[in-house]
Amino acid sequence: MSNRTLAILKPDCVKKNLIGKVITQIQDAGFTVLGMKMVKLTEDSAKGFYEVHEARPFFKDLIVYMTSGPCVPIALEKENAVEDFRKLIGATDPAKAAEGTIRKLYAASIQENIVHGSDSDENASKEISHFFSSKELLEINGWK
Ligand code: CMP
Numbered sequence: 716m717s718n719r720t721l722a723i724l725k726p727d728c729v730k731k732n733l734i735g736k737v738i739t740q741i742q743d744a745g746f747t748v749l750g751m752k753m754v755k756l757t758e759d760s761a762k763g764f765y766e767v768h769e770a771r772p773f774f775k776d777l778i779v780y781m782t783s784g785p786c787v788p789i790a791l792e793k794e795n796a797v798e799d800f801r802k803l804i805g806a807t808d809p810a811k812a813a814e815g816t817i818r819k820l821y822a823a824s825i826q827e828n829i830v831h832g833s834d835s836d837e838n839a840s841k842e843i844s845h846f847f848s849s850k851e852l853l854e855i856n857g858w859k
Pocket of ligand 1: 768773777807825826827828830831832
């Protein structure tokens with residue numbers, strides 16, 4: 716089991732001025748920030764990141780949305796990171812998300828859903844590499 720996952724605070728999170736609140740909730744849940752940056756995704760980068768969804772009907776709109784403004788990719792570490800982070804953010808569709816989850820609290824729709832979380836250890840590793848080189852990530856054992 717890996718202990719890392721990739722979060723993206725999406726353009727709606729940044730536009731609604733919720734970066735601080737969402738990061739607080741993530742840290743209060745026991746995740747350590749290993750790397751974080753604010754970036755405006757290019758079309759190519761967004762298409763590459765969401766390649767698995769290429770054939771889905773929402774793909775085009777997803778790329779428009781994800782390139783509509785800056786977002787904040789964050790590499791996170793915690794035991795059981797992928798599963799625990801998905802529990803913290805709630806279902807993709809905020810209408811189906813559990814009470815208290817980040818999407819239930821802040822998301823407007825299935826598309827504008829505030830935050831992304833990796834769905835498997837394999838994808839977490841790929842997704843972290845999409846945004847961070849290994850040198851950019853905190854070496855947690857070196858300082859804790
Ligand atoms: P995310 O967890 O980042 O993974 C794919 C994204 O596509 C999803 O969050 C939403 O932002 C977006 N999306 C839009 N429509 C749908 C849909 N019907 N099902 C799943 N994801 C969708």
